[in-house]
Amino acid sequence: MSIAVALSGGADSLLALCLLHEQGHGPVAVHASFLAPSAREDRLQEELSRVCTQLGVPLHCVDVHQEFKHLVIQPFVQAYARGLTPNPCSWCNRRIKFGIMLQAAEALGLSRVATGHYAQLHRDCPSPPGLFRGQDRNKDQSYFLALVGREELQKADFPLAQWTKDRVRSELAARGLQPATSRESQEICFIPDNDYRSFLAAQDVSLSGPGDIVDTDGRILGRHQGLHGYTLGQRRGLGIAHSEPLYVLDKDMDENVLVVGPGWQLQATSCRVGRINALVEVPDWPERIWIQTNYRQTAGPARVQVWGKELGVFFEQLRPPAPPGQIAVFYSDSGRVLGGGEIHA
RNA sequence: UGGGGUGUAGCCAAGUGGUAAGGCAACGGGUUUUGGUCCCGUCAUUCGGAGGUUCGAAUCCUUCCACCCCAG
Numbered sequence: 001m002s003i004a005v006a007l008s009g010g011a012d013s014l015l016a017l018c019l020l021h022e023q024g025h026g027p028v029a030v031h032a033s034f035l036a037p038s039a040r041e042d043r044l045q046e047e048l049s050r051v052c053t054q055l056g057v058p059l060h061c062v063d064v065h066q067e068f069k070h071l072v073i074q075p076f077v078q079a080y081a082r083g084l085t086p087n088p089c090s091w092c093n094r095r096i097k098f099g100i101m102l103q104a105a106e107a108l109g110l111s112r113v114a115t116g117h118y119a120q121l122h123r124d125c126p127s128p129p130g131l132f133r134g135q136d137r138n139k140d141q142s143y144f145l146a147l148v149g150r151e152e153l154q155k156a157d158f159p160l161a162q163w164t165k166d167r168v169r170s171e172l173a174a175r176g177l178q179p180a181t182s183r184e185s186q187e188i189c190f191i192p193d194n195d196y197r198s199f200l201a202a203q204d205v206s207l208s209g210p211g212d213i214v215d216t217d218g219r220i221l222g223r224h225q226g227l228h229g230y231t232l233g234q235r236r237g238l239g240i241a242h243s244e245p246l247y248v249l250d251k252d253m254d255e256n257v258l259v260v261g262p263g264w265q266l267q268a269t270s271c272r273v274g275r276i277n278a279l280v281e282v283p284d285w286p287e288r289i290w291i292q293t294n295y296r297q298t299a300g301p302a303r304v305q306v307w308g309k310e311l312g313v314f315f316e317q318l319r320p321p322a323p324p325g326q327i328a329v330f331y332s333d334s335g336r337v338l339g340g341g342e343i344h345a
Numbered sequence: 346u347g348g349g350g351u352g353u354a355g356c357c358a359a360g361u362g363g364u365a366a367g368g369c370a371a372c373g374g375g376u377u378u379u380g381g382u383c384c385c386g387u388c389a390u391u392c393g394g395a396g397g398u399u400c401g402a403a404u405c406c407u408u409c410c411a412c413c414c415c416a417g
Contacts, residue, residue: 010378076379087379097365117378144378188379196380231380239354247382296377323380 003112004030004105004155006097007052007059009044011179012115012116014051015168016159018175020114021057026325028110029059032101034068034092035190044129062098063102071095073190080173080196081205083253084325085231088188089149090340098152114157117141117167121158125336127280129153133335136164143295146329146340160331170181170203211256213240216249216265224258227251233266268321273328274310279339282306289338290331291315293322300332310344 005017006210007029020027029052033041045061054057072092102113119142134140148156153240160168172179177236187194196298200207214252221239223231230237235247238260238342247266250259276282282304290299291313300319305312313328322343330338 008378012378080380085380089379092378141378188372234381235383236371236381239370241371243357243368294381295379297382320382322399326380 002110003027003099004060004108004110004115004319005114006101006116007031007048009048009180010116011168011172012160014116014177014179015163016114016116017052017057018055018172019159020157021055027057027114028105028108029057029287030101030105030108030110030113031059031061032064032096032104033061034065034072034096036065037063041218046085046182051177051180061106062101064100064104067100068092068096068190071099075204077200077203079325080200080228081207083208083227083251083285086325087322087327088190088328089144093144094147094149094152098148098156102152102155109344114155114159116160117145118160118163119145119158120161121153121156123154127284129156129279131279131337133331133337134158134160135162139165141295142335142337143292143327143329146279146327146337149277150279154281175257197226200228207259208253208296211258213238213258216259216261221246221260227253227256227258230258260342266320267318268315268326269318270312270314271322271328272307272310272343272344273313276309276339276341278339280332280336280337282311285330285338286332288316288333290333292329292331293319293326293343299329304330311341 002225003020003025005013005020005027007013007017008031017029021203029048031045031048033045035041036249048057048061049059072095073087075091075322076086076088076260079253097115098113105113118136118139120134122132129150131142131145131148133142145153188196191199203237208227210223210225212220213224214220221242222238224238227343230251232248232251235245238246240246240260244262246260247263248258249261249265252259252293285304288301290305291302292299301316303314303316305314324343326343327340328343329340
């Protein structure tokens with residue numbers, strides 16, 4: 001009955017709040033600050049307070065920056081130190097938005113949490129809840145929600161499921177509302193200037209130093225500045241003049257060597273996925289599923305095999321390999337999220 | 346020191362008299378709630394230096410310089 005709306009400051013969650021309010025759900029806005037207190041955060045809260053007053057909706061601000069640090073930032077840093085390429089947004093959705101924030105909402109007597117995600121939730125389907133791609137395929141964010149547990153998704157709500165991005169702004173304008181933050185949320189929210197390498201260097205963690213860049217024959221082509229600064233499939237930043245573009249093919253953490261090669265060598269036939277979050281029990285998955293390993297990537301057909309706690313995924317066609325640490329999401333033909341997990345080596 | 350070769354942007358490189366291709370790298374921008382990818386744009390008034398021939402030279406001539414290879 002009572003529902004919390006996770007209000008970030010952006011346009012999407014604001015419209016989600018408006019919609020629930022207008023539909024008579026009597027929502028309560030909950031804003032969680034992920035970062036340590038700052039003047040910027042204070043201003044944001046003032047803005048949100050003003051907007052909520054204008055709407056006539058109560059606002060609660062909760063400080064989750066300690067939890068965010070332990071559950072998102074530190075795993076992010078540790079993953080990079082181990083040579084992985086983490087996806088903090090996916091874990092944030094699981095652990096913070098539909099973890100800590102959901103708990104905070106429940107503590108306030110609210111039983112559900114709505115967000116501004118572009119994804120659809122169907123409760124009337126086999127083994128509910130059914131998480132589906134958003135109506136706006138260009139803005140679909142189901143990818144980032146694939147790690148959220150079934151129990152938590154039962155308590156979720158995505159009011160923008162049927163919406164398209166361009167309508168959101170005009171609808172807000174029609175209501176005389178302006179998002180508190182003008183910029184869309186993009187890039188890693190806890191990293192200034194979008195410079196994750198500098199951020200890592202400032203952390204209390206040991207990272208590998210410079211080393212050789214070699215081709216698949218072992219010829220030394222250049223130097224790298226620490227393997228954490230590179231990810232599988234990366235092209236830019238290698239600084240190697242060659243007859244054709246070179247991409248990162250492998251990170252050898254033991255030898256501290258970066259292996260590069262031309263684009264045609266960047267092809268994979270399979271991958272291993274662990275830490276599976278199954279939204280549909282794996283035995284109930286269709287024989288042929290669609291795997292997506294990046295937010296903006298067309299999913300490709302594949303078959304899966306259960307290997308203990310992992311899934312072996314076999315692609316029908318060659319696809320670019322996904323870096324270990326990234327999130328693989330499995331879809332059905334109809335765009336239902338069957339589950340997600342973390343890419344292993 | 347003889348003999349041969351080469352010198353075009355950060356790297357590779359086309360261009361042999363008609364007014365400097367292309368690739369890579371780099372940089373800038375676009376797309377994007379991760380990292381990346383991808384797309385678009387910018388990037389030599391100048392061809393090792395100096396003279397000369399010519400209406401006109403990176404391209405021909407002279408000379409100097411640098412580097413490489415083979416002889417010694």
